[in-house]
Amino acid sequence: MTDTKGKVVLSRNAMEEILRLATLNVYGVTGLAPVTFAERFTRALALPSTPKGVDAQIRKDGTIEATVHVRLQYGLRVSEVARTIASQVRYVFCSMTGIPQERVELNVVVWSIRVERENE
Amino acid sequence: MKEIGYSELEALFTAALASLESRKAFVNGLNVFPVPDGDTGTNMSLTLRTALEEVQKNQPKSMKEFVSTLSAGSLIGARGNSGVILSQIIRGMATAADNKSVLTTTDFTQMLTKATEVAYKAVVTPVEGTILTVVRRMSERAVALHQEDYVDYLTEVIKMGRQAVKETTGQLPALAEAHVVDAGAEGLVILLEGMLMNLRGESVASEKLTLEDEPEEHMGPQDLTYRYDTVLLVASDTLPEAEIRAKLTEHGDSLVMASAGGLTKIHVHTNEPYDTIEYIMKFAPIREGRIEDMQYQADEYAGGPASGAGSSSRTLASTEGCTDENVQRAYVVVSPGPGFDEIFRKLGAQIVVSGGDTMNPPTEAFLGPINACKAKSFIVFPNNKNIIMAAQQAADLIDKNVQVLSTRHPVQAIAALVQLASCGPDDDCTAVANQAIDATDFFAVTRATKNATVSGMLVHGGDYMLLVDDKLVGLGQSIEEALAHLSEAPTAWDDKSLVSVYRGVDLAEASFDALVAMLTRQFPNLEIQPYYGGQAFYGVVGSVE
Numbered sequence: 001m002t003d004t005k006g007k008v009v010l011s012r013n014a015m016e017e018i019l020r021l022a023t024l025n026v027y028g029v030t031g032l033a034p035v036t037f038a039e040r041f042t043r044a045l046a047l048p049s050t051p052k053g054v055d056a057q058i059r060k061d062g063t064i065e066a067t068v069h070v071r072l073q074y075g076l077r078v079s080e081v082a083r084t085i086a087s088q089v090r091y092v093f094c095s096m097t098g099i100p101q102e103r104v105e106l107n108v109v110v111w112s113i114r115v116e117r118e119n120e
Numbered sequence: 121m122k123e124i125g126y127s128e129l130e131a132l133f134t135a136a137l138a139s140l141e142s143r144k145a146f147v148n149g150l151n152v153f154p155v156p157d158g159d160t161g162t163n164m165s166l167t168l169r170t171a172l173e174e175v176q177k178n179q180p181k182s183m184k185e186f187v188s189t190l191s192a193g194s195l196i197g198a199r200g201n202s203g204v205i206l207s208q209i210i211r212g213m214a215t216a217a218d219n220k221s222v223l224t225t226t227d228f229t230q231m232l233t234k235a236t237e238v239a240y241k242a243v244v245t246p247v248e249g250t251i252l253t254v255v256r257r258m259s260e261r262a263v264a265l266h267q268e269d270y271v272d273y274l275t276e277v278i279k280m281g282r283q284a285v286k287e288t289t290g291q292l293p294a295l296a297e298a299h300v301v302d303a304g305a306e307g308l309v310i311l312l313e314g315m316l317m318n319l320r321g322e323s324v325a326s327e328k329l330t331l332e333d334e335p336e337e338h339m340g341p342q343d344l345t346y347r348y349d350t351v352l353l354v355a356s357d358t359l360p361e362a363e364i365r366a367k368l369t370e371h372g373d374s375l376v377m378a379s380a381g382g383l384t385k386i387h388v389h390t391n392e393p394y395d396t397i398e399y400i401m402k403f404a405p406i407r408e409g410r411i412e413d414m415q416y417q418a419d420e421y422a423g424g425p426a427s428g429a430g431s432s433s434r435t436l437a438s439t440e441g442c443t444d445e446n447v448q449r450a451y452v453v454v455s456p457g458p459g460f461d462e463i464f465r466k467l468g469a470q471i472v473v474s475g476g477d478t479m480n481p482p483t484e485a486f487l488g489p490i491n492a493c494k495a496k497s498f499i500v501f502p503n504n505k506n507i508i509m510a511a512q513q514a515a516d517l518i519d520k521n522v523q524v525l526s527t528r529h530p531v532q533a534i535a536a537l538v539q540l541a542s543c544g545p546d547d548d549c550t551a552v553a554n555q556a557i558d559a560t561d562f563f564a565v566t567r568a569t570k571n572a573t574v575s576g577m578l579v580h581g582g583d584y585m586l587l588v589d590d591k592l593v594g595l596g597q598s599i600e601e602a603l604a605h606l607s608e609a610p611t612a613w614d615d616k617s618l619v620s621v622y623r624g625v626d627l628a629e630a631s632f633d634a635l636v637a638m639l640t641r642q643f644p645n646l647e648i649q650p651y652y653g654g655q656a657f658y659g660v661v662g663s664v665e
Binding site: 024025026027028029030031072073075076077080081084087088101102 | 195196198199200201203204205207208211238241242243244245247505508509526
């Protein structure tokens with residue numbers, strides 16, 4: 001983004017943080033999933049860590065490819081939750097950053113489903 | 121009544137659905153931006169409708185069977201965010217009722233409590249001021265109640281629900297700005313109100329449950345090549361799709377096949393539904409089927425009352441000029457009105473799909489015509505931000521070279537089509553089209569559907585709003601007043617030369633002429649070109665290029 005003087009730079013990190021928060025606000029998402037090998041390793045060792053869960057790449061043509069890795073609650077219609085994530089996260093991301101919606105490609109990866117025993 | 125069994129519970133849910141369906145449009149209208157495109161009411165009622173259809177099909181014989189069928193049905197029927205939350209609420213209620221044969225009000229309280237618990241589990245950071253808040257507050261109220269009679273009990277629960285719905289306005293900034301309550305929360309209380317009306321013996325004007333997915337788009341009077349709309353649900357999800365597709369398209373069109381969970385849904389328009397059924401039964405048994413005579417529907421509709429929207433009497437999609445195999449590139453355009461249809465045709469569009477605000481064409485509206493068209497490649501102009509996704513989905517499903525351009529307004533497609541007319545076979549036509557799209561600013565005048573604050577401006581329901589590139593620029597008591605704000609538009613128009621304006625279906629010709637005269641005075645350096653667009657909702661739309 002350029003203005004008359006100086007420029008605004010949006011780092012990959014900042015973008016990922018926005019995506020993270022937006023994703024966690026979607027109904028049905030119970031958590032994010034580890035993205036990198038290192039993260040999976042930490043998790044396997046049961047060390048305390050917060051998985052990043054999102055991955056954003058800025059392509060050469062200026063468009064953005066983002067992937068969110070999520071864990072969903074058991075008993076929900078996965079396709080509908082994924083659809084909601086795609087539209088809601090894109091909307092929040094684009095309205096916060098001012099990047100036009102058509103320049104953002106958003107992928108949703110459902111990593112796992114959280115099941116807990118129904119006690120009744 | 122102090123106790124209810126499973127058949128009474130079914131009656132309560134059926135009444136709940138009828139109640140929501142009768143107020144669906146109202147709930148849909150509770151969206152935050154005052155341009156009509158909400159669908160919360162539709163989504164919630166379709167979710168519950170599917171659940172109840174599942175119940176009708178399975179004929180449960182006990183409370184346990186009823187609640188588990190209802191819960192499973194709401195899961196597969198869940199549509200949209202609010203539908204997903206509703207399915208969780210129903211699942212929670214089902215879990216608590218599972219081991220009961222009759223339900224007292226105390227049991228119903230447990231169902232509400234469990235519903236709240238289950239609904240909250242599926243979200244990391246619950247936001248207050250939504251359907252979640254309302255279900256929680258109703259369940260909290262229910263715990264404190266001692267009424268044994270269901271009417272007294274539900275009256276109290278709903279009283280709390282109503283209050284909680286009212287308070288949602290203050291809990292979310294977006295709702296406060298728009299002065300509305302949360303649509304999902306309102307929908308939930310409407311459901312309970314339907315239950316209460318049923319208990320009191322009052323009836324909600326209800327529609328009969330059918331196996332329809334949703335009301336089909338009406339067709340205009342016409343001769344159909346294929347007469348019978350045939351939908352089959354087949355008990356297998358491993359059918360040889362390519363083989364079946366090839367066979368069925370020999371004597372039919374608009375073929376859609378989708379598989380999930382051991383079932384395949386096949387939709388085809390054909391003149392020999394019996395042959396289709398016989399053929400499909402060779403592969404797997406048919407679970408369910410529906411055949412409709414589209415000719416009858418078309419005739420019926422042609423003789424019926426004229427629609428207010430003006431545009432719904434048009435065909436869903438027309439495909440003139442699609443039989444030529446030598447066409448290199450066919451254009452697929454979404455058009456909001458008959459005037460635009462004609463303009464697009466004149467500019468060489470082969471496929472014109474009807475659609476616009478509040479009338480988003482489904483993926484199938486693109487699939488059928490594109491599959492039937494013999495051109496080598498396709499460029500799709502969705503012409504609305506809400507249709508881009510459906511068009512893209514269609515493109516992904518079709519095994520042809522289909523490209524979707526992100527046009528958000530029909531005037532952008534017009535600009536692109538004008539440029540494309542001179543695009544040679546060796547040129548990069550997509551780039552040419554995109555350049556024309558980017559260079560075209562669009563504006564529109566519409567009436568606000570309710571009070572709201574948008575971009576810091578206080579909008580009253582009924583005000584005329586001038587939107588430039590989808591952003592609110594000015595307000596007025598008449599189209600003329602709103603349009604006069606065009607000179608304040610933030611876009612620099614120094615390098616522009618042409619303004620095209622399109623008259624909506626509800627605007628009189630004389631008033632339109634006056635508007636054109638006003639624009640001519642206002643922009644002496646620009647050429648003003650008037651057209652008839654025939655679009656609904658927007659009195660005037662236009663482009664500056």
